[in-house]
Amino acid sequence: MLEEKIKQITDDFNSDIKSVEDIQKLEEIRIKYLGRNGVVSSLFDELKKASNEEKPALGKSLNLLRNKITEDFNSIKTRFESLDDLKEIKIDLTLPGTRRQIGSKHILTQTLDEIKTIFQSMGFSVYEGPELESDYYNFEALNFAPDHPARDMQDTFFINKDFVLRTHTSPVQIRLMESHKPPVRAIMPGRVYRNEAVSARSYCMFHQVEGLYVDTDVTFAELKGTLVSFAKQFYGDDLKYRFRTSFFPFTEPSAEMDITCFLCHGGGCKVCKQTGWLEILGCGMVDPNVFKYVGYDSEKYTGYAFGMGIERTAMLKYGIDDIRVFFENDLRFLKQF
Amino acid sequence: MKISLNWLKEYVDLKGITTKEIISKLTLAGLEVEDVFDETEIYKNFIVGLVKDKQKHPNADRLSLCTVFDGKNDLQVICGAPNVEKGQNIVFAPAGTIIPKGNFEITKAKIRGIESNGMICSEDELLLSDNHEGIIVLDSRLKPGTKITKALGLNDVILEIGITPNRPDALSHIGIARDLAAIFKRNLLVPKRKLKESKEKIKSAAAIEIQDTINCPRYSAKVVKDVDVKESPEWLKNRLTKIGLRPRNNIVDITNYVMHECGQPLHAFDLNLLCGNKIIVKSTESESVFVTLDSKERKLPAGSLMICDAEKPVAIAGIMGGENSEIKDATKNILIESAYFNPSVIRKTAKALGLNTDASYRFERGTDPNNTVYAAERAAQLISEVAGGKILNGVIDIYPVKIKEKKLRLRIERIEKVLGYTIPLKSVSLILKKLGFKILSASTGFITVSIPAFRPDIEREIDLIEEIARIYGYDNIPTVSKISISLGEKNDSSAFADKARDAALSLGFYEMINNPLQSEELSALTGKPIKIMNPLSTDMEYLRTSLLPGALTVVSQNIKHGEKDLQLFEIGNVFNLNSDSGIESFKDFTEVQKFIFVLTGKIQQKEWCQSEKNADIYVLKGLVHSFECKILLDNVLNDSYYHDGNSLFDLFFTKKFGDLEIGSGGRIRKEVLKKFDIQQDVFCFEFSLDELKKIKIKRRKYTEPLKFPKVIRDFAFIFDKSVQCNDVEKFIRQQGSELLKSVKLFDLFENDSIGADKKSLAFNLEYFSEERTLTEEEVEREFNRLISEVTNKFNAKLRGS
Secondary structure, X not given: OHHHHHHHHHHHHHHHHHOOOOHHHHHHHHHHHHOOOOHHHHXXXXXXXXXXXXXXXXXXXXXXXXXXXXXXXXXXXXXHHHHHHHOOOOOOOOOOOOOOOOOEOOHHHHHHHHHHHHHHHOOOEEOOOOOEEEHHHHOHHHOOOXXXXXXXXXXXXXXXXOEEEOOOOOHHHHHHHXXXXXXXXXXXXXXXXXXXXXXXXXXXXXXXXXXXXXXXXXXXXXXXXXXXXXXXXXXXXXXXXXXXXXXXXXXXXXXXXXXXXXXXXXXXXXXOOOXXXXXXXXXXXXXXXXXXXXXXXXXXXXXXXXXXXXXXXXXXHHOOOOOOHHHHOOHXXXXXX | OEXXXXXHOOOEOOOOOOXXXXXXXXXXXXXXXXXXXXXXXXXXXXXXXXXXXXXXXXXXXXXXXXXXXXXXXXXXXXXXXXXXXXXXXXXXXXXXXXXXXXXXXXXOXXXXXXXXXXXXXXXXXXXXXXXXXXXOEEOOOOOOOOEHHHHOOOOOEEEEEEOOOOOHHHOOHHHHHHHHHHHOOOOEOOOOOOOOXXXXXXXXXXXXXXXXXXXXXXXXXXXXXXXXXXXXXXXXXXXXXXXXXXXXXXXXXXXXXXXXXXXXXXXXXXXXXXXXXXXXXXXXXXXXXXXXXXXXXXXXXXXXXXXXXXXXEEEEOOOEEEHHHOOXXXXXXXXXXXXXXXXXXXXXXXXXXXOOOHHHHHHHHOXXXXXXXXXXXXXXXXXXXXXXXXXXXXXXXXXXXOOOOXXXXXXXXXHHHHHOOOOOHHXXXXXXXXXOOEEEEEEOOEEEEEEOOOOOOOOOHHHXXXXXXXXXXXXXXXXXXXXXXXXXXXXXXXXXXXXXXXXXXXXXXXXXXXOOEEOHHHHHXXXXXXXXXXXXXXXXXXXXXXXXXXXXXXXXXXXXXXXXXXXXXXXXXXXXXXXXXXXXXXXXXXXXXXXXXXXXXXXXXOEOOEOOEEOOHHHHHHHHHHHHHHOOOOOOOEEEOOOOOOOOEEEEEEEEEOOEEEEEEEEEOHHHHXXXXXXXXXXXXXXXHHHHHHOOOOOOOOOOOOOOOOEEEEEEEEEEOOOOHHHHHHHHHHHOOOOEEXXXXXXXXXXXXXXXXXXXXXXXXXXXXXXXXXXXXXXXXXXXXXXXXXXXXXXOEEOOO
């Protein structure tokens, strides 16, 4: 009997306390259950009438009930009181916060950083060289014979007949090999210049990253492995790639690496000129003539080299369709990255 | 270079291979297909239409209103061509067709108020030729509705192939066919010569002499007499127009045809216009003038190789023929030149003339010296077929020193050493043979290969390895998945610039990258600029001497776009001449990596809880200082406020390391800003990163936090306005004991109440010792001493006293 009542009262209290909305209502509930003539008191009165065998167990249940009601009441009361305190603080939190200006790296720097990080993790050092370069480093030592049509591949800004604005970062390869014995493994980022009319697709200067690895057992297969690993880290794991034959005077064999166009996924679109492929870099095995210029033994050593354009890479990755925006430095552009 | 697939198929059997496969394999083998013009695809919607009726357009005099029957329905079509007539069969493009020229879609549209349901096409619009004078009128026997691809036999695929400069052998249809034969293991089919020669001997009709045998190692010729110069037959015109050539006459067309067939450029002379019936090949000794067959007068440098007759030059060797000996309608007897010229002399002359012809393009890359007779005979045979006439007996072939085929030894293990995997010897041999190489002998470990003269690019073993790799397929080279890394020291020469960049970012600045090519006006503002010999324009004729002009240009541009509050930085190289004598070595100029801050407008925007703040010189100073701290150079550099009288800054300060200036900047003068059309204050500071980088930074050491309390004292003095804060601060430091650890200005006050020529400076002094707690008395003593020292030294008055 009494046991059932205890259960009933527990349920009643639970539902009463759930619906409480303010401190007055809470007080009413306290009086109802814990007051001198409250429900709990009356149960204790009933306990007195219970048999001696039942008394200890029932007494324990009743005490538990009283404790639970007291605890619940107190915790809810504290919550109401603290809410009351907050009403005293008159602050409009919806006002905007004060802003702090954050700067940003140019998107070309960000792109280069990504490339650098990947190659540095593969054990590459970083070297740089001058932009105003001699004909010797820019062409001759890279196996561009004088009066060879290969020189037409890169429209050159001349300072005079012996000095040029470098047309590629490859001269840094020569400088590096001149000053270091193998093994050398390095990337060489930098700015290059081409005497080409400025348009949405081409600019008279841009940035490249060059790579070089020379040691006793460097093979084309390792070149492929390294570049595929780079491309997957940079462009995404699921890409397809191909290496096709190309020509650079300073590598033999030479290749260009294409990846599936990530805009059309190989179906053909404007960006990939309907081919489904995007050219991302040029590469090859270092030509023995280049080793001759820097005094490396081409029987003993083999090496690979590669180079890629940073603007082109960033344009592909971020959907930028006009190369000129990189160099206008419009704050509205800079702030996007 | 344009290649017709139908034409190509005459030299190699490509049965069973799809166009897609051909394109892909050519590209992979180094003959990159850059564009594909597939006639079946491009002309698929065009049909034969019959013009059933033609009326005048009611609203336009020059337009006709036609009724075109497309095989099923009668359609109303507006046509602007003058030659459209009732009863003609025409090429009809129904609505929805893409017109090849301009790549636009024909839609149903009202033209001058009348609806048109398609277009009647000209050759120009279909890219069949550049004839746009009128519409194409087709054979009247064709059934309306017939596809135009069928009616006109438009079933070719034209490939635009980018040929790299090392592959002169691939500049012809046979050249491309040879690679395809190797790729698909098919046979190369070179046309056989079937010459019907007359009894008359060539030697009686013409003579040839080479005076410069270095630049002209071989000169071969055939003579054909009594030709009939006229328009070429359809098949020939068709072949040439498909690859983008304009047909001239049957003789010139055949020389072009043979060049595109086998790669040997030919020239046909009118034999009757050759004085003495003679050809003399010689180089010029001085500058000369010559009129080429395009009627242009050309100025030739000394050392140009010329083809002359007994009296005068008749052609610029390997580049272009002369007007004085060209084939005309009345020409009867012709001499066909088929020669081999030294590539570098042709390149030099062509470059000097700024003239790039199909012939010079091939000669300067290197033609096949051993194919001249074949090409001359092939041309003579074809000319007699299309122009009649008789081929004189024999060939004149002057070839004093025969160019021998090179022999190369190819070690089999070397292939693996370079590529990283083995290719079976059988495949190696087959590839080389298909490419035209001869295997002379095979021993254990190596083979000896003879290199045909049409492959001047193959000079070494490594070149043969590339040939094998590219035909075998780069895709078949395995991709390794493991690399070894050497554990030696790693270098990063960009690390310092990265550190400077990070410092600028943490200060809230945006990075810009500017073009180092500038006008003379801009580059000369800040140094001694280096001039470009062949600039794109006068705006980009010089290299920047400082990052400043570029930064100001960016500021100006941004202000025009409404972005007036700018905090930008740039890292880049600047270039300066060391003397006026020009550049002969790297010592004659400097290339230095610099860093610039540029600051303008508000550095703090007005918000509900703060007021706005404009950039000023003190913001710049603080910024520069924070930058130094960030790259660990605080307390290493000294400020100097000496104005060197430069015309760029009105407020100016420099940073020095010892006596060496490593940075300078300040507020840009108004006159300078005017040049950039800027109306607000701009502050800049430029560091030399190359100099900063050289400063050795001491490794930082941990200092324990202070265990004893600090004693803080403030005082303020009234000084004459001319007294400089820096001097007072320095003086207090000097006079203070070792217990005085910091002196900081915390207030500046100027007001008439203290005197118009006076100012008040308030300083905050910090005393402490790392060993003990200071007593009030000793600090008080010290502080009072300083007060009297400052008062005496600067004639100052302590405030509040």
